[in-house]
Amino acid sequence: MAEPADIDGGYSVSLIVQKDFDKKFLCSLCGKVLREPIQSFCGHRFCKGCIDKVLKSEQQMKCPQCQQEGIGEEEYSVLRGDQMYPDNAVKREMSRIKVQCLNTGCSWQGLFKDYEDHASQCQFQLSQCPQCGFSVSHFELEEHKTKTCPKRPVICKHCGQPSTNAELSEHSKVCPKHPLKCEQCKTKKIPRDRLKDHQDNECPNRKWTCPADGQLVEGSRFQKHVEESAGNHLVFAMRQGDNINQRVAQLEERINTLSGSETLLLARQLQSTADKVNQIEQIVGNLASRPMSDPITHSGIQGQHVASGEIQMRVRQLEVKTDTFEGIVTTLHRDIEQCITTLETIDRQRKVDKEMIESNERKIRSLERTLALKDMTIMDLEARIQSLEYASYDGILLWRIPEFSKHRLEAQRGKTLSIYSPAFYTSRTGYKMCIRLYPNGDGMGKGSHMSIFFVLMRGPYDALLSWPFMQRVTFMLIDQNNREHVIDSFRPDPASSSFKRPTSDMNIASGCPLFIPHKRLDDASYGYIKEDSMFIKTVVDIANLTPLNDNKKLPDVSSTKKHSG
Known part of the structure; x- marks a missing residue:
C-alpha cells in the first residue's frame, strides 16, 4: 500500500x-x-x-x-x-x-x-503585482503599481525616454539630457550632451593651450601667463611674423603661376611677334651692310628701297601690337590680384559669420531653457493659487464635480480610476486633507457602487499636531432636489496607517467603498446628478480641537528666559 x-x-x-x-x-x-x-x-x-x-x-x-x-x-x-x-x-x-x-x-x-x-x-486579500511579483492587499494593488512598485513604468523627466523606477538611477548615468555640474566653473544643470561643448567653448574657466610653450592655462589666468613670460611670447610672435611673410611670398608665386597659365596664348603670340621682329632686323642689317658698288641696276635699287620701306612699316605695326599686348597682360595681372584679395576677404567674413551664427544658436538654446523653466514656475504658481482659492479652514468641504459623466466613463475604461478634491484644513494651522472619489467604485464596490475615501495629506504644521488623527468624518452626497441626501460617516481606526502622521505627500485612502449603488445614483427621481454636476459635502468634527493642537499648547512667552546680548 x-x-x-x-x-x-x-x-x-x-x-x-x-x-x-x-x-x-x-x-x-x-x-x-x-x-x-x-x-x-x-x-x-x-x-x-x-x-x-x-x-x-x-x-x-x-x-x-x-x-x-x-x-x-x-x-x-x-x-x-x-x-x-x-x-x-x-x-x-x-x-x-x-x-x-x-x-x-x-x-x-x-x-x-x-x-x-x-x-x-475581500479587499485585504493578497494579490500578486504583475510588474514586480510582490504580494500586496487587493485594495492597495492599484496604488502599489503606480506609486511604490520598483518596476512601475516611469518617464525620464529630462529626455522623455520610458523606463522603470528601478532602472531610473542607471538610466540617469547615461541620460543625454541629465543635468550635470561643470567642475571648472561650477555651473549647474548643464545637459550631459552639452557639457563637452560647454567646457570647450563656453566655460569661462576652460583651459587654453598656450601656442608659445604648450602649457594648459585657465582662461582667467591667460593674460597673467603671457605677462609673466613676455620674452618667450615676443619671440614666438616674431617667428609667426616670419611665417606670414613666407606665406605672402608663396601666394605671390601662386598668383604668378595662375596669371601665366591664363596668358599662355598671349605669351606665345608675343614670342611669335618677337621672332618676326628679329628676322626683319636681320634683313635690314644685311641690306644696310651691302656696299653701294654692288652691281645693282637702277630698277633693282628702286625695288630694294620699296622693300625696305615696307619692312619698316611692318616693324612699326608689330611694335604697336607688342605694346598693346603688354598693356593687356598688365591689366590681367592686376585683375587676378584683386580677385584673390576678394576671395580671401570673403573667406574671412564667412568664418566670422559662422562663429556669429553658432554664438546666436547657443544664446537661443539658453533662452529656450530659461523660458521652459519660467513656464514650469508659472504652472506651479497657478496650481498653488487655484488650490488656495478653493481651500477651506473650518473642516468643511463643499466639492462641486463638473462633467461627472466624463470622469465616470474614464474610470470604466480604466484610464483615470479616481479623482481628488481640493485640499481643505481643520484650521489655518490644522490637519491638511482631501477627498478621493472612485466614480466606478473600488474594492468591494468596483463596478457596482461609487466609492468615496478620506485622505490625510502632509501639511506644514504636522509636527505640532496630535497623531493618530481621531476626528469623525462625515460624507454627504447632496440631492439637488432636496429630497433625500446620502450620508455616511466613520471614526478613524487608531491602528491604521491611514491616520498616522504622513511620511509622503498622501496617506493611504480610507472610507466607504459601498457609498452609493450606481442604480440609485442614476435614478432620475433623485437629483444627485444635475446638468452633469455633483455636489459632495465633507464634514470633519473639529469640536474638540484647539486652533493649533489637540492636547499640546505653546509655551508661555513670558515664562521663557531672555537671552542677553
Missing part, C-alpha cells in the same frame, strides 16, 4: 472561531478543515481535492484514519473511487459554523457558507 502523499487541500484550522469544534470537520489526509467534504466507505471524511490526488496516483492506499484506529487490515479501508460520495450532511453542519477571515487586517466574521463569497471580494 502507498503512503499518504504530500496533500494540502483544506482550509486552515484557524479559520474556525470556536477552538473546541468537532474534529469530524477535519480531513483525514491533510488534517485541515474540509473543503467540499467526501466520505469513504469506511466512514471517514476527506477534502475532494485531497482524495482526487490520491485516486489519480493509481496506487492503492489505505485510509490513514483507519490505520490510526487499528483497523487498517479491513478491505473497506482501501480508498477507492467507486466507494466515495459527497457528505452533504456534514456540509450543512459546517455551513452554520462561525468563521473569520484569514487575511491580515480584515476583521470580517460570519458563517462558513458565506466565507467563499467574502474571500473572493
Whole structure:
C-alpha cells in the first residue's frame, strides 16, 4: 500500500472561531478543515481535492484514519473511487459554523457558507503585482503599481525616454539630457550632451593651450601667463611674423603661376611677334651692310628701297601690337590680384559669420531653457493659487464635480480610476486633507457602487499636531432636489496607517467603498446628478480641537528666559 502523499487541500484550522469544534470537520489526509467534504466507505471524511490526488496516483492506499484506529487490515479501508460520495450532511453542519477571515487586517466574521463569497471580494486579500511579483492587499494593488512598485513604468523627466523606477538611477548615468555640474566653473544643470561643448567653448574657466610653450592655462589666468613670460611670447610672435611673410611670398608665386597659365596664348603670340621682329632686323642689317658698288641696276635699287620701306612699316605695326599686348597682360595681372584679395576677404567674413551664427544658436538654446523653466514656475504658481482659492479652514468641504459623466466613463475604461478634491484644513494651522472619489467604485464596490475615501495629506504644521488623527468624518452626497441626501460617516481606526502622521505627500485612502449603488445614483427621481454636476459635502468634527493642537499648547512667552546680548 502507498503512503499518504504530500496533500494540502483544506482550509486552515484557524479559520474556525470556536477552538473546541468537532474534529469530524477535519480531513483525514491533510488534517485541515474540509473543503467540499467526501466520505469513504469506511466512514471517514476527506477534502475532494485531497482524495482526487490520491485516486489519480493509481496506487492503492489505505485510509490513514483507519490505520490510526487499528483497523487498517479491513478491505473497506482501501480508498477507492467507486466507494466515495459527497457528505452533504456534514456540509450543512459546517455551513452554520462561525468563521473569520484569514487575511491580515480584515476583521470580517460570519458563517462558513458565506466565507467563499467574502474571500473572493475581500479587499485585504493578497494579490500578486504583475510588474514586480510582490504580494500586496487587493485594495492597495492599484496604488502599489503606480506609486511604490520598483518596476512601475516611469518617464525620464529630462529626455522623455520610458523606463522603470528601478532602472531610473542607471538610466540617469547615461541620460543625454541629465543635468550635470561643470567642475571648472561650477555651473549647474548643464545637459550631459552639452557639457563637452560647454567646457570647450563656453566655460569661462576652460583651459587654453598656450601656442608659445604648450602649457594648459585657465582662461582667467591667460593674460597673467603671457605677462609673466613676455620674452618667450615676443619671440614666438616674431617667428609667426616670419611665417606670414613666407606665406605672402608663396601666394605671390601662386598668383604668378595662375596669371601665366591664363596668358599662355598671349605669351606665345608675343614670342611669335618677337621672332618676326628679329628676322626683319636681320634683313635690314644685311641690306644696310651691302656696299653701294654692288652691281645693282637702277630698277633693282628702286625695288630694294620699296622693300625696305615696307619692312619698316611692318616693324612699326608689330611694335604697336607688342605694346598693346603688354598693356593687356598688365591689366590681367592686376585683375587676378584683386580677385584673390576678394576671395580671401570673403573667406574671412564667412568664418566670422559662422562663429556669429553658432554664438546666436547657443544664446537661443539658453533662452529656450530659461523660458521652459519660467513656464514650469508659472504652472506651479497657478496650481498653488487655484488650490488656495478653493481651500477651506473650518473642516468643511463643499466639492462641486463638473462633467461627472466624463470622469465616470474614464474610470470604466480604466484610464483615470479616481479623482481628488481640493485640499481643505481643520484650521489655518490644522490637519491638511482631501477627498478621493472612485466614480466606478473600488474594492468591494468596483463596478457596482461609487466609492468615496478620506485622505490625510502632509501639511506644514504636522509636527505640532496630535497623531493618530481621531476626528469623525462625515460624507454627504447632496440631492439637488432636496429630497433625500446620502450620508455616511466613520471614526478613524487608531491602528491604521491611514491616520498616522504622513511620511509622503498622501496617506493611504480610507472610507466607504459601498457609498452609493450606481442604480440609485442614476435614478432620475433623485437629483444627485444635475446638468452633469455633483455636489459632495465633507464634514470633519473639529469640536474638540484647539486652533493649533489637540492636547499640546505653546509655551508661555513670558515664562521663557531672555537671552542677553
